[in-house]
Amino acid sequence: MFSPIKNTKVYEQVIEQIKDMINQGTLNKGDKLPSERDLVEQLQVSRASIREALRALEVIGLIECRQGEGNYIKSSFQDNLFEPLSIMFMLEGISPENILEFRKILEVEASGLAAKSITEEQLKELKEIMERFEKCEVEEINAAIDKEFHYKIAEFSDNVLIYNILRSVSILLDDFIKDTRKLIINDQGNKKELFSQHKKIYLAIEEHGSDAARKAMREHLDYTSKYTK
Amino acid sequence: MFSPIKNTKVYEQVIEQIKDMINQGTLNKGDKLPSERDLVEQLQVSRASIREALRALEVIGLIECRQGEGNYIKSSFQDNLFEPLSIMFMLEGISPENILEFRKILEVEASGLAAKSITEEQLKELKEIMERFEKCEVEEINAAIDKEFHYKIAEFSDNVLIYNILRSVSILLDDFIKDTRKLIINDQGNKKELFSQHKKIYLAIEEHGSDAARKAMREHLDYTSKYTK
Structure with missing residues (x-):
């Protein structure tokens, strides 16, 4: 699964790991991401960095944050991804x-x-x-x-x-x-x-x-x- | 220039305004963006929202944050924009x-x-x-x-x-x-x-x-x- 992160531009590395998991097929369309707290633990970075990364992925149109439910890889990419x-x-x-x-x-x-x-x-x-x-x-x-x-x-x-x-x-x-x-x-x-x-x-x-x-x-x-x- | 923002998903609207300015040709390749403080004033949103928007634009590869200098529209798009x-x-x-x-x-x-x-x-x-x-x-x-x-x-x-x-x-x-x-x-x-x-x-x-x-x-x-x- 996820592994701890060492370097400087932390949010980039969070994104990189999510991207790798998509590339490897570990994460698929519609999948739920681990909770912010779990990501903090698994990646051993600050909650702020996790949030930055998630927000950026949301802007890109790759994930959606469902109020009270958590973060999901989108199941359809009709809109703003591009x-x-x-x-x-x-x-x-x-x-x-x-x-x-x-x-x-x-x-x-x-x-x-x-x-x-x-x-x-x-x-x-x-x-x-x-x-x-x-x-x-x-x-x-x-x-x-x-x-x-x-x-x-x-x-x-x-x-x-x-x-x-x-x-x-x-x-x-x-x-x-x-x-x-x-x-x-x-x-x-x-x-x-x-x-x-x-x-x-x-x-x-x-x-x-x-x-x-x-x-x-x-x-x-x-x-x-x-x-x- | 920029105008105050009213609605809910604040960072999206910040991005939308920057996009419009690019589309209208007000912002061009290599241009410096207003400082975070100026953006807060002009758009009348929280500094956190401005930061979220800027960070997302950075992830997309549209702007670069130069340490101590501010935020710039990239002048070349060879890398991660895509x-x-x-x-x-x-x-x-x-x-x-x-x-x-x-x-x-x-x-x-x-x-x-x-x-x-x-x-x-x-x-x-x-x-x-x-x-x-x-x-x-x-x-x-x-x-x-x-x-x-x-x-x-x-x-x-x-x-x-x-x-x-x-x-x-x-x-x-x-x-x-x-x-x-x-x-x-x-x-x-x-x-x-x-x-x-x-x-x-x-x-x-x-x-x-x-x-x-x-x-x-x-x-x-x-x-x-x-x-x-």
Whole structure:
């Protein structure tokens, strides 16, 4: 189990030990961590250091502190685990071209993979999104549906890395999708075009045509890129 | 500037405000944060909450606390900013197939982009890596050079997202590269083959042949994947 800690930056070492236990499979999703008091005893560091480490892991989104119950490894990582990356990219000053290029790389492949591996159940979900997309007249909602469509395809690629990494930079991507849509929709005639591009992607995936799905997604993002600069 | 904070999870709100300031460009890489005392005054929260927030940002790798000098937004993000993602993927139990698929997607494109945009200076660096690769007889060092080669290409793709995201899952990728190399190298005859695959990628990039570079990288990773399962 845990072993006593010797060095200076104590909270880092506490985190390191928890990380190792996760890596070794000793700690798993949803598991309860030892109590603060037990951690103090096992690691032989101050309660303050334990608290610092736990708080930091909470901020990172890796554990959750349930009032009166203790600390748990999260069982789902939908939310804030990934934000550090987005913040870093903000600081690095990522260009829209870089973002679009990155989206193209991941999403074109994700479409191809989704076409291959999508289940009947997932197809229904995607179809339902397309139906809402077709009916909706409110641009703000449409922008949200647009986003949902793209994330769903990444999710259905059946590669957890692709989906989670897209999500990990979602603050960047979301702003980007919203801004670009606004520019495209400026010309009302483009709205139909935008819908039909999404429809084409959907149909290719429905027919399990990987190449066609890749091509349709690439054409859609190429079209988008004309409005990026 | 900063504004007073009202609600419950105080440290989260402190972080949120710092994040907003980064997003708005008020805080930039290398900038000094207000002192703890100033933050207490401006945000009207306890010193403990400020400390929790700062410590968490330090763990995330976003700020550094310089002894006696104060807190600074980091000016470089080479190290630990990204680890949360790797930990999350450990917990999610990523398969080697998923990792290889992801590497293929990013690295094949990165090679194509690098072939297009690589500078003379960068080419020299890559060449120097190849020379070390060719000469070295120690497998452990070769494995490190192998890794270096792949990361350099991602770096030279000239897309910060590609490079940093590869790095953000480096714990996963590094183990993976090491394990796979071991399996391949089990048959000593494969060592030459592995080197010549890297050489082919290098030559394509040197000749600025994007398609050739993509193809060579894809072939290399396809070869690798035979040893993955």
